[in-house]
Amino acid sequence: MHHIQRFTLAALTAVLTLASATAGAEEKQEKQKAAHWDYRGAQGMAHWAKLDRDFEVCGTGHRQSPIDIRQATPAPLPALEFGYGAVAPAIVNNGHTIQVTVPAGQFLTVGGKRYQLLQFHFHTPSEERIKGKASAMVAHLVHRDEEGHLGVVAVLLEPGSRGSAFDTVLENLPRKAGQTLTVADLNLDLQSLLPKDRRYYDFEGSLTTPPCSEGVHWMVLREPVKVQPKSIQAFRSLYAQNARSVQPLWGREVKASQ
Numbered sequence: 001m002h003h004i005q006r007f008t009l010a011a012l013t014a015v016l017t018l019a020s021a022t023a024g025a026e027e028k029q030e031k032q033k034a035a036h037w038d039y040r041g042a043q044g045m046a047h048w049a050k051l052d053r054d055f056e057v058c059g060t061g062h063r064q065s066p067i068d069i070r071q072a073t074p075a076p077l078p079a080l081e082f083g084y085g086a087v088a089p090a091i092v093n094n095g096h097t098i099q100v101t102v103p104a105g106q107f108l109t110v111g112g113k114r115y116q117l118l119q120f121h122f123h124t125p126s127e128e129r130i131k132g133k134a135s136a137m138v139a140h141l142v143h144r145d146e147e148g149h150l151g152v153v154a155v156l157l158e159p160g161s162r163g164s165a166f167d168t169v170l171e172n173l174p175r176k177a178g179q180t181l182t183v184a185d186l187n188l189d190l191q192s193l194l195p196k197d198r199r200y201y202d203f204e205g206s207l208t209t210p211p212c213s214e215g216v217h218w219m220v221l222r223e224p225v226k227v228q229p230k231s232i233q234a235f236r237s238l239y240a241q242n243a244r245s246v247q248p249l250w251g252r253e254v255k256a257s258q
Contacts, residue, residue: 037210039242048210058212064247065205065218066127072201072256078111079257080153080198080219084190088182091169095177096209097121097242098235100169106190108143108151110219115143115151117190122170124236126156127208127243128220134243135224136232139166139193140208150207151217153200155193160226165192170231173238195223202255208244222256 035052037043043051049059058064083106090101099121106117119142126138137157144150157166168188174181201220207213 035210039244045244048212051210055210055212057206057214058210061206061212061214062248062250063204063206063214063252064212065208065216066129066244066246067203067205067249067252067254068129068132068246069201069220069254070131072254074258075202075255077200077202077255077257080200081109082191082194082198083107083109084117084194086187086189088186089169089188091172091174091181091183093174093177093179093181093238094121097123097239098169098173100188102190108141108153110151110217113145113151115145118142118144120193122157122235122239123208123243124232124239124241125243126154127246128154128156129246130156137227137235138243139225141193149215149217151219154218154220155195156221156224157227157232158224159229159232161228162226163228163231164225165189166225166227167231170227170234173234175238193225195221195225197221197223199223199257202257203252 035055037048037051037055039045048055049057085106087103087106092099092101099119101119102117104116108115108117120139121142122137122139124137126135128138135156135158139155139157141153141155142150143152165188168186172181172183172186199222201222203218205214205216205218207216
């Protein structure tokens with residue numbers, strides 16, 4: 001009898017544990033589903049902060065990106081030292097943009113701090129504005145230092161007949177969300193993505209997509225890079241508009257390298 005009771009208790013405990021685990025998994029799935037975000041509609045920018053607790057800073061933060069750069073203080077900012085080479089990238093359609101994942105070994109050094117390039121991705125129009133004006137597109141080059149801090153270099157993109165190395169990527173876009181494209185023999189020279197003039201605007205900001213985490217070091221290159229109009233059209237055929245609206249400065253200082 002005692003053996004039967006022990007077995008029943010063990011069986012009941014197992015059932016309750018399984019039910020709890022199942023409920024937890026279902027709750028997690030529901031949270032993931034509820035946390036889906038977009039740029040328009042019920043899950044658009046105006047609602048990001050309410051979609052998930054992890055997104056609250058999208059609405060409450062005082063160091064949010066992007067911004068409209070109208071006034072910048074000239075300052076002796078350190079030069080951006082790009083230790084970039086040629087890589088074979090993976091081009092990913094992540095459902096919000098086209099992201100180019102870069103193999104390890106590509107670095108940016110700023111004032112003695114070294115960041116590793118993780119990936120770059122695109123927005124149209126540019127999220128950053130200069131005196132109220134947006135560029136056709138922007139590429140965000142996302143870096144991370146050894147302590148986990150992010151440093152993002154923004155390269156403004158404008159239409160031009162000659163184009164640039166960005167066209168090599170924009171000519172090979174995975175069409176479906178979740179699709180990754182590896183182009184045979186594609187050797188992308190990352191240095192060629194950058195303008196000759198490396199002067200930049202410098203400010204503290206955040207991720208421009210949920211969870212909008214702050215503490216991101218932003219460096220917006222002042223000279224735009226040209227891409228072919230057909231490349232811009234190709235990207236917009238997938239993502240017609242994927243730019244967050246500009247955010248208040250809340251007293252932040254924007255500096256400009258000399």
